[in-house]
Amino acid sequence: MTRIVTVATIRRPPAVVFDFVTTPGHWPEWHPSSLSVTGATDHSLDVGEQCTEHFRVAGREGTVVWTVAEREAPNRWVIRGNIAGGGGGTITYTLMPEDAGTRFMREFVYAVPNPLLALLDLLVVRRRITAESAEALRRLKARLEASN
Numbered sequence: 001m002t003r004i005v006t007v008a009t010i011r012r013p014p015a016v017v018f019d020f021v022t023t024p025g026h027w028p029e030w031h032p033s034s035l036s037v038t039g040a041t042d043h044s045l046d047v048g049e050q051c052t053e054h055f056r057v058a059g060r061e062g063t064v065v066w067t068v069a070e071r072e073a074p075n076r077w078v079i080r081g082n083i084a085g086g087g088g089g090t091i092t093y094t095l096m097p098e099d100a101g102t103r104f105m106r107e108f109v110y111a112v113p114n115p116l117l118a119l120l121d122l123l124v125v126r127r128r129i130t131a132e133s134a135e136a137l138r139r140l141k142a143r144l145e146a147s148n
Contacts, residue, residue, distance in 0.1 A: 001112075002109065002111075002126055003107065003109045004107070004126065004133055006105070006106045006130075007103065007106075008103075008137040008138070008140065008141045009099070009141075010140065010141050014074040014075070017095055017102045017144060018073055018075075019044045019074075021077075021093055023044050023045070024037040024039075024041040024045065024051040024053070025041035030136060030139040030140040031139070031140075032135050033055050034053055034055060035054045035055060035061075036054045037051050037052065037053045037054075038051065039051040045071075046071055047069065047071050050066060050068075057129060058129050059128070062084060062085065064082065064084070065081065066079040078090065078092045078093075079091050087113065089108060089111070090108075090109045091108050092105075104137070104140070106137065108133065
Protein backbone atom coordinates (compact mmCIF):
# COMPACT_ATOMS: atom_id res chain seq x y z
CA MET A 1 0.00 0.00 0.00
CA THR A 2 1.18 3.48 -0.86
CA ARG A 3 0.14 6.32 1.43
CA ILE A 4 0.45 9.98 0.44
CA VAL A 5 -0.40 12.61 3.04
CA THR A 6 -0.67 16.32 2.30
CA VAL A 7 -1.49 19.01 4.86
CA ALA A 8 -2.43 22.69 4.62
CA THR A 9 -3.67 25.33 7.02
CA ILE A 10 -6.57 27.24 5.48
CA ARG A 11 -7.85 30.50 6.98
CA ARG A 12 -11.51 29.45 6.86
CA PRO A 13 -13.70 27.65 9.43
CA PRO A 14 -13.72 23.82 9.31
CA ALA A 15 -17.41 23.70 8.28
CA VAL A 16 -16.73 25.91 5.25
CA VAL A 17 -13.70 23.86 4.17
CA PHE A 18 -15.55 20.58 4.78
CA ASP A 19 -18.60 21.58 2.72
CA PHE A 20 -16.40 22.75 -0.15
CA VAL A 21 -14.04 19.75 -0.38
CA THR A 22 -16.81 17.17 0.05
CA THR A 23 -18.84 18.64 -2.82
CA PRO A 24 -17.49 16.82 -5.91
CA GLY A 25 -18.51 19.58 -8.33
CA HIS A 26 -15.74 21.70 -6.80
CA TRP A 27 -12.95 19.16 -7.30
CA PRO A 28 -11.90 20.32 -10.80
CA GLU A 29 -11.61 23.87 -9.39
CA TRP A 30 -8.76 22.91 -7.08
CA HIS A 31 -7.38 19.45 -7.84
CA PRO A 32 -5.21 19.29 -10.99
CA SER A 33 -5.94 15.57 -11.46
CA SER A 34 -9.72 16.03 -11.50
CA LEU A 35 -10.84 16.66 -15.09
CA SER A 36 -14.61 16.35 -14.53
CA VAL A 37 -17.13 14.85 -12.14
CA THR A 38 -20.63 13.50 -12.83
CA GLY A 39 -23.44 12.10 -10.72
CA ALA A 40 -24.06 13.58 -7.27
CA THR A 41 -21.87 16.67 -7.58
CA ASP A 42 -23.85 19.66 -6.29
CA HIS A 43 -23.73 19.02 -2.53
CA SER A 44 -21.57 17.65 0.24
CA LEU A 45 -21.97 13.90 -0.13
CA ASP A 46 -23.27 11.65 2.62
CA VAL A 47 -22.44 8.00 3.36
CA GLY A 48 -23.40 5.74 0.46
CA GLU A 49 -23.62 8.51 -2.14
CA GLN A 50 -21.51 8.18 -5.29
CA CYS A 51 -19.99 10.24 -8.05
CA THR A 52 -17.87 9.40 -11.08
CA GLU A 53 -14.64 11.27 -11.71
CA HIS A 54 -12.67 11.48 -14.94
CA PHE A 55 -9.05 11.91 -13.84
CA ARG A 56 -5.47 12.21 -15.00
CA VAL A 57 -3.09 11.09 -12.26
CA ALA A 58 0.65 10.87 -12.88
CA GLY A 59 -0.08 10.92 -16.61
CA ARG A 60 -2.63 8.10 -16.44
CA GLU A 61 -6.16 8.98 -17.50
CA GLY A 62 -9.21 7.06 -16.38
CA THR A 63 -12.55 6.98 -14.61
CA VAL A 64 -13.20 6.19 -10.97
CA VAL A 65 -16.46 5.71 -9.09
CA TRP A 66 -16.16 7.19 -5.59
CA THR A 67 -18.45 6.02 -2.78
CA VAL A 68 -18.63 7.84 0.55
CA ALA A 69 -17.69 5.36 3.29
CA GLU A 70 -17.58 7.68 6.31
CA ARG A 71 -18.80 11.16 7.16
CA GLU A 72 -18.33 12.99 10.45
CA ALA A 73 -18.98 16.62 9.50
CA PRO A 74 -16.98 18.81 9.75
CA ASN A 75 -14.06 16.64 10.89
CA ARG A 76 -13.67 13.55 8.70
CA TRP A 77 -14.77 12.26 5.31
CA VAL A 78 -13.68 9.03 3.62
CA ILE A 79 -14.32 7.94 0.02
CA ARG A 80 -13.39 4.66 -1.63
CA GLY A 81 -12.78 4.53 -5.35
CA ASN A 82 -13.01 1.78 -7.93
CA ILE A 83 -11.23 2.51 -11.19
CA ALA A 84 -12.73 1.28 -14.44
CA GLY A 85 -10.49 -1.59 -15.55
CA GLY A 86 -9.32 -2.43 -12.02
CA GLY A 87 -7.60 -0.86 -9.08
CA GLY A 88 -8.66 1.87 -6.72
CA GLY A 89 -7.89 3.68 -3.56
CA THR A 90 -9.17 5.51 -0.52
CA ILE A 91 -9.08 9.23 0.18
CA THR A 92 -9.55 10.54 3.72
CA TYR A 93 -10.03 14.20 4.62
CA THR A 94 -9.35 15.11 8.24
CA LEU A 95 -10.12 18.65 9.40
CA MET A 96 -9.24 20.24 12.73
CA PRO A 97 -9.70 23.81 13.99
CA GLU A 98 -6.36 25.61 14.10
CA ASP A 99 -5.78 29.25 15.08
CA ALA A 100 -8.02 31.31 12.77
CA GLY A 101 -8.78 28.47 10.40
CA THR A 102 -8.56 24.79 9.62
CA ARG A 103 -5.78 22.23 9.49
CA PHE A 104 -6.77 20.16 6.45
CA MET A 105 -5.12 16.78 5.88
CA ARG A 106 -5.68 14.74 2.73
CA GLU A 107 -4.57 11.11 2.77
CA PHE A 108 -4.56 9.01 -0.41
CA VAL A 109 -3.95 5.28 -0.01
CA TYR A 110 -3.73 2.92 -2.95
CA ALA A 111 -2.54 -0.59 -3.64
CA VAL A 112 -0.03 -1.55 -6.29
CA PRO A 113 -1.11 -4.92 -7.76
CA ASN A 114 2.22 -6.42 -8.83
CA PRO A 115 6.01 -6.09 -8.34
CA LEU A 116 6.63 -4.34 -11.67
CA LEU A 117 4.04 -1.65 -10.92
CA ALA A 118 5.39 -1.40 -7.37
CA LEU A 119 8.81 -0.55 -8.80
CA LEU A 120 7.29 1.98 -11.19
CA ASP A 121 5.36 3.47 -8.26
CA LEU A 122 8.54 3.75 -6.23
CA LEU A 123 10.59 5.30 -9.05
CA VAL A 124 8.06 7.62 -10.74
CA VAL A 125 4.36 7.45 -9.91
CA ARG A 126 4.44 8.17 -6.18
CA ARG A 127 6.60 11.26 -6.69
CA ARG A 128 4.20 12.62 -9.34
CA ILE A 129 1.12 11.94 -7.21
CA THR A 130 2.80 13.64 -4.24
CA ALA A 131 3.52 16.74 -6.37
CA GLU A 132 -0.06 16.78 -7.73
CA SER A 133 -1.43 16.47 -4.19
CA ALA A 134 0.74 19.36 -2.95
CA GLU A 135 -0.42 21.52 -5.87
CA ALA A 136 -4.04 20.58 -5.11
CA LEU A 137 -3.78 21.81 -1.53
CA ARG A 138 -2.00 24.98 -2.62
CA ARG A 139 -4.89 25.68 -5.03
CA LEU A 140 -7.51 24.76 -2.43
CA LYS A 141 -6.00 27.14 0.11
CA ALA A 142 -5.79 29.97 -2.46
CA ARG A 143 -9.36 29.37 -3.66
CA LEU A 144 -10.94 29.28 -0.21
CA GLU A 145 -8.94 32.14 1.25
CA ALA A 146 -9.74 34.33 -1.78
CA SER A 147 -13.46 33.92 -1.06
CA ASN A 148 -12.92 35.11 2.52
